[in-house]
Amino acid sequence: MKEIVEVAVGLPVPKTFHYSIPEKMRESLKVGMRVLVPFKGRKVTGFTLDLMDLPPEGVKEKLKEVEEVLDEIPLIDPQMLRLYRWVSDYYLYPLGEVIKTGLPPGLHLKSEWILDLTPDGLRRLEQGDVDPVQERVFREAERCGKISLKKILKAYPGEVSKSQVFLWRRKGLLSLEPGFEGREVKPKFEKVIRPTGSEPAQPVSKKEREILKWLEEKGEALYSELTKRFNAPSKAIQSLQSGGFVSVSHREVCRELSVRPELKPYPKPVLSADQEKVFHEIVKGIHSKQFSPFLIHGVTGSGKTEIYLRAIEEVLAEGKEAIVLVPEISLTPQLFSRFEDRFGEALGLLHSGLGRGERYDQWRKVWKGEVKIVLGARSAIFAPFKNVGMIIVDEEHEPSYKQEEKLKYHARDLAVLRAKHCDATLLLGSATPSLESFHNAETGKLRLLSLPERIEGKPLPRVEVVDMKGKEGILSEELKGAMGRTLEEKRQGLLFLNRRGFAHFIFCPDCGLTFKCPNCSVTLTYHLWDRSLQCHYCDYRIQAPGDCPQCEGHRLRPIGTGTERLEEEIRTLFPEIRVGRMDRDTTKRKHSHQQILKGLETGEIDLLIGTQMIVKGHDFPNVTFVGVISADASLHFPDFRSSERTFQLLTQVAGRAGRGTVPGEVVIQTYCPEHYSIQRAKEHDFIGFYQEEAQFRRALEYPPFARMINFRLTGNSEKRTETAATEMGRIGQALLKKGYRKGIEILGPSAAPFSKMRGKFRWQMLAKGKSSRMLHQFARGVAERLERETGSTGVNLDIDVDPIFVL
Ligand SMILES: [Zn+2]
Ligand SMILES: [Zn+2]
Numbered sequence: 013m014k015e016i017v018e019v020a021v022g023l024p025v026p027k028t029f030h031y032s033i034p035e036k037m038r039e040s041l042k043v044g045m046r047v048l049v050p051f052k053g054r055k056v057t058g059f060t061l062d063l064m065d066l067p068p069e070g071v072k073e074k075l076k077e078v079e080e081v082l083d084e085i086p087l088i089d090p091q092m093l094r095l096y097r098w099v100s101d102y103y104l105y106p107l108g109e110v111i112k113t114g115l116p117p118g119l120h121l122k123s124e125w126i127l128d129l130t131p132d133g134l135r136r137l138e139q140g141d142v143d144p145v146q147e148r149v150f151r152e153a154e155r156c157g158k159i160s161l162k163k164i165l166k167a168y169p170g171e172v173s174k175s176q177v178f179l180w181r182r183k184g185l186l187s188l189e190p191g192f193e194g195r196e197v198k199p200k201f202e203k204v205i206r207p208t209g210s211e212p213a214q215p216v217s218k219k220e221r222e223i224l225k226w227l228e229e230k231g232e233a234l235y236s237e238l239t240k241r242f243n244a245p246s247k248a249i250q251s252l253q254s255g256g257f258v259s260v261s262h263r264e265v266c267r268e269l270s271v272r273p274e275l276k277p278y279p280k281p282v283l284s285a286d287q288e289k290v291f292h293e294i295v296k297g298i299h300s301k302q303f304s305p306f307l308i309h310g311v312t313g314s315g316k317t318e319i320y321l322r323a324i325e326e327v328l329a330e331g332k333e334a335i336v337l338v339p340e341i342s343l344t345p346q347l348f349s350r351f352e353d354r355f356g357e358a359l360g361l362l363h364s365g366l367g368r369g370e371r372y373d374q375w376r377k378v379w380k381g382e383v384k385i386v387l388g389a390r391s392a393i394f395a396p397f398k399n400v401g402m403i404i405v406d407e408e409h410e411p412s413y414k415q416e417e418k419l420k421y422h423a424r425d426l427a428v429l430r431a432k433h434c435d436a437t438l439l440l441g442s443a444t445p446s447l448e449s450f451h452n453a454e455t456g457k458l459r460l461l462s463l464p465e466r467i468e469g470k471p472l473p474r475v476e477v478v479d480m481k482g483k484e485g486i487l488s489e490e491l492k493g494a495m496g497r498t499l500e501e502k503r504q505g506l507l508f509l510n511r512r513g514f515a516h517f518i519f520c521p522d523c524g525l526t527f528k529c530p531n532c533s534v535t536l537t538y539h540l541w542d543r544s545l546q547c548h549y550c551d552y553r554i555q556a557p558g559d560c561p562q563c564e565g566h567r568l569r570p571i572g573t574g575t576e577r578l579e580e581e582i583r584t585l586f587p588e589i590r591v592g593r594m595d596r597d598t599t600k601r602k603h604s605h606q607q608i609l610k611g612l613e614t615g616e617i618d619l620l621i622g623t624q625m626i627v628k629g630h631d632f633p634n635v636t637f638v639g640v641i642s643a644d645a646s647l648h649f650p651d652f653r654s655s656e657r658t659f660q661l662l663t664q665v666a667g668r669a670g671r672g673t674v675p676g677e678v679v680i681q682t683y684c685p686e687h688y689s690i691q692r693a694k695e696h697d698f699i700g701f702y703q704e705e706a707q708f709r710r711a712l713e714y715p716p717f718a719r720m721i722n723f724r725l726t727g728n729s730e731k732r733t734e735t736a737a738t739e740m741g742r743i744g745q746a747l748l749k750k751g752y753r754k755g756i757e758i759l760g761p762s763a764a765p766f767s768k769m770r771g772k773f774r775w776q777m778l779a780k781g782k783s784s785r786m787l788h789q790f791a792r793g794v795a796e797r798l799e800r801e802t803g804s805t806g807v808n809l810d811i812d813v814d815p816i817f818v819l
Contacts, residue, residue, distance in 0.1 A: 013038040016067050017078060019058035020108035021051055028107060029058070030067050032075040041078070044086030044093060048079040055079060059111045060086075061093060087115075087379075089398050095430055104791060104811045105419045113419050114394030116375040117368060125161035125188045127177065129153050133185035145171055146180070153186065161188065203235035205249060206259050216255065220248045224257055278353045283322075284468075287315050290461040294323050297437045297459075298330065298401065305428065305438040307408075307453045310463030311472060311696065312443045312667025313631075317347065320404050321354050323439065328358070328384055332401025332436075336387045337423055339410035339628065341365065345606050346631060347406075351387055362388035362395055390415060390423035393430065400434045403427045407628075408440040408449055409660055411653075414815055422815035424449075443667060443698070444660040447709065448815065450702050451716040466671075473638070473669040473676030475694040479685040480642075486573050486581055491639045491679045498637035499589055499618055503674060505637035507582070507621045508665045509575050510645050512595040513537035513546065516572030518556065522565035527554075531771040538570050539597070540577070550770040578641060579621050586619075594622035627665045633672025638665055643682040643690055650765040652714050655689045659701050662693035713757070718780045720814040721791050724764065726772040727807035736798070736807040737761040737775035743797045744777060752790050756781040 015038065020028045031049050033041055041047070041060065049058045067075060088096075088111065096114065100107040129137070129150060136142050137150045149172055153159055165172060181188050207227045216224070223242055227233055238245045252258045283291060290308060297304030310316045324334045338347060341363045351359055360374050360383035377383045379396040386395040390413050393403075405413070405424045413423040424440065431438035440449055440458065453460040466472065478488045498505050517535035519526050527536045529547035536545035538556060546553045559566055570577070575595045582591055592608050599605045605625070611617040612632055620626060646658045662680060670676020682690055692701035710717045723740060727733035741761040748756065757780045764774035779794075781787045791811055798809055 014063035014065055016064045016075065017041065017047070017060055018062040018064070019047060019049055019078075020061055020106075020111060021049065021056050021058040022108040022112045023051070023056060024106050024109055026106055028061060030071050030075055031058075031078045033063075034077050037078060037081050040084075041081050042086045043090060044088040046082040046087055048082060050076050050079060057082065059088060059108060061097075061107075087396075089396060091398070091433060092394070092396060094433060095394075095426070098429060099419070099421060099426065102788070103419060103421055103813055104788070104795065110419055113391070113421075114396075116372045126158050127153055127161050127164060128158050128187050128189075130184055130187055133180070136185060145176075146185075149177075150186075202262070204232055204261050205235060205238065206232040206261070208257055208259055210256055216252070216257070217248065219245075220252055220257075223248055224252060227258065278350050280354075281315075281318055281467075283318065284315065284465075286463050286465060287319055287467070290463060291319055291322055293459070293461055294319070294437065294439065295326055298323065298326050301435060303432045303435050303438070305431065305458045306440070306461050307445060307449050307458040308439060308441040308461045308463065309445055309450070309453075309698065310441065310443060311466060312664065313466040313470060313472075313671045314443075314463035315467040316406070316441045316463065317350060320406070320439065320441070321351070323402060323404070323437070324355070324385060327401040327437070330401055332399050333381075333397040334385045334402040334404065335392060335395050335397065335400060335427075335430075336385065336404045336406065337390060337392055337413070337427060338387065338406045339389070339412045341387065341389050345609065348387060351385070355385055358384040360386045360395075362386050362392040364389065364391065390421075393423045393426045400430065400436050402437045402439070403431045404439045404441070406441050409442045409444050409446040411657070420810075420812050425815050444663045445698070445702075447656060447702065447705060448716040451706070470670065470673075471675050472696045473666055473678045475666055475678040475680060475696075477685045477690055477694050478679060478681045480681050480683050486578060486641065487585070488679070488681055491641075491681060492585070494677050494679050495619070495637055495639060496586070498677070499586070503636045504612060504615070504617070504632065504634045505619045505639065506626055506635055506665070506668055507578065507619060507639045507641060508623075508626060508661075509573065509578050509621065509641040510623050510661070511537075511572075511574045512548070512576065512597055512623055513574035514540035514576040514580075515570030515574060517570075518545070518568050519571050520560040520563065520565055521567050521569060523560060523563040525560055525562045531768065533766050533768040537574065540570075540580070549766075573641070575621050575623060582619065582621065589618040590616065592617035592620045594620060594625050596623070596625075599625070624661065626668070627661060630668060631671055632668070635668055636670050636672070636674045636676050638669040638676065638678045640665060640678070640680040640682075643680050644684060647682075647684060647687060647689060652709075652712075655687075655705055655708075658687075658689040659693050659705075662690065663696065663698070666693065666696075713780055715814050718782055719784050719787050720778060720780045721787055722812040722814065723761075723777045723779070723791070723794060724810040724812060725761075725775045725807050726769075726810065727805070728772060729806065730773045732805050733773040733775055733807050736802045736805060737777070739802055740775075740777055740794065740798055740809075743794055743801070744779070747790060747793050747797075752786065755783050755786045756790055 015033055017031050017033050018028050019031055041063070043060050043063060045060045047058050047060055048055050092114070096107060096110050100110045133150060134154065137147065137154065142150060148168065149164055152164065152167065161174070161177060164177070165174060180186050205227060207224060219242070223238070223245060226241065249258065249260070253260055294306060297306065308316055308319065320336065327334050341348065360378050362371065362374055362378070366374065375396070378386055381398070386392050388395070405427050408424050415421055428438060449458060452458045476490060478490045480488065495505055515538040517526050518538050527545050529536055529550065529552050531550045531552055532547055534547060534549060536547055538545055543556045544553050545556050557568070560568055575593055579591055579593050592611050594605060594608045598608070608620070609630060612620050615634065640662060643658060643662060646661055647654055666678040669678050680690060680694065684690065688701065688704045692704070709715065714720070725733055725736050725740065727736065738761065744758045748758065759778040761775050761777040764776045767774055779787060779790060795809060795811060
């Protein structure tokens, strides 16, 4: 039996640790189980990675012991551990934290400092012998009984420090002890009542008789079922139980999903000739039982979803499981309901919009193999299936597949990797594939399957581009004309404007004042309905002033247009039409998007105004008109992918038009009508766009023609962040001299495009190169030396590996 265990702790530490296994645990501890281990004076949860007889060389003899084994069965499959190890290595992120990302939040268990008042502290509080800060903290501690130190520090940011609290402890005013805060989500149990079959020897009441009869007919019932049928049955059940007529046991049940959309039957359509061809290729891939990666390039409305559904049927018939990733599941209730109609109980759902308990239950169902398909957002790529036969990434070009915080993984890239590890079939689908994926198809790493036409021979919409230079107002005559015609003919329209609020900002023409966010380097957006100025990055908000606070002028003016102003403009221009609006402001409440989309479906809304929320794969047959108010915002975004993003947004939003029997019409307003992103979107010419964009990327050596890592520094102090950035630049140059010069080019360091965000100053440095291995080595070198030289200055280094495939 092995005596040593390698553990990854769920903390931001770069390496793994070894512990010795106490005799009594040796038999039960397996790889993939969670353990409780001592770590720097605390107890933390760790994940068992490996078991061995002797500690590896270089590890000191005297190892600490595992405190407790938390699982009875391994929680993590060896195959998943392999994936996690790869992710940790590739994204340069601590392994324990990677594993945590893949588990539902309720499963984390970590000891924390728990604060409690001592009798002395309590007496001082009662006698008022405390300073104002103490008074607030002590009152909170008294109110809560026990409270975690973390919560206290969070509740009074900037007022109370950790060292202060420890000082109070030394003075005997409070105690701090390790404990657990926040419980695991518990499995939900319910009572099951069964008749025992014994004859009543004593008389029972009429109600008891009725219940018993009902139970005998049913065989057994959950307590919740009983309460639906009988009024207040608990007493009767008790009496039946004590008389020996029924037995009561507990059974684990799953929480019902609260976000079930309305179920609608979707008849299984006949495949078109193109669909048939594509499907046939995929089936060959499935039956080959080898890693078979495909890119399905299908224009909007070409019937990709039906192909996914049939491919999954095929995979299930092989006794395997399927993972389906979609960009934002809460925005696509139609898709969910189609999957549910086809697969019913076999379908599980995993995304962050679910409640904690729901998510935990869904995860467990996957883990136990009770469902065979998981539909979910990016984190569903970590679904704990053990026998994956297919992974589908719908709208594979969507930026939301990349997590931008903490572990900066790209779910599409992990899909490629996981499918490869399990010899599964991989389907990436899009009307506007990412440059990376299409490049991989060109070089033969992905097999390209095309659906060049819409189903049932429906034409793609006609697109008109309107040059807004020298034009007054928000809406051009062309757009108003096309929209008016659509609405007159009792059809529906969408207006796309990718900015919420009323105006971009307000401006004083007398002194030039604009209002900036104190935490971020952006202007505050003006919202008319509550007369506020808001930051869309950090949620800072203030009341908008009536007069200019600088010069007391009376002419403060809103500049630029957001969805709120557009809605007002439309209501003035077309008072008779019914307008809906879908953006972050109108969809704060749960289910509000579903309600808005339903309004469009049932015809209660004639025109829907919205941000990129309306771009997603909705399918409304009566929508024949789409207007794009300004194609320019995304075009001028400081990112090398901005042209690609613009082309994708325009093509996708235009694709919402004319999916029914009447052909669609699209009007795009822009100040750059000649730009190839706009021209190619107008012509529905993805290949043309790809070729033009690829030329730029190749010339400038950007992905997919090179690999890239962004080193981002953030800190509270402007000076220190800048100093660390200079230091990072120096380290980078020094490493180049040491042999990286041939393969790596450095850009920067320089202030990031938004140089201040949420109160943090930001600098960045880009490294580009052809060899991923070399780039990773270089990144590790930079991180290690920077840590050594500027370790404790409060400046944080974040490494962002640009998504690119690993085929
Ligand atoms: Zn002014
Ligand atoms: Zn802000």
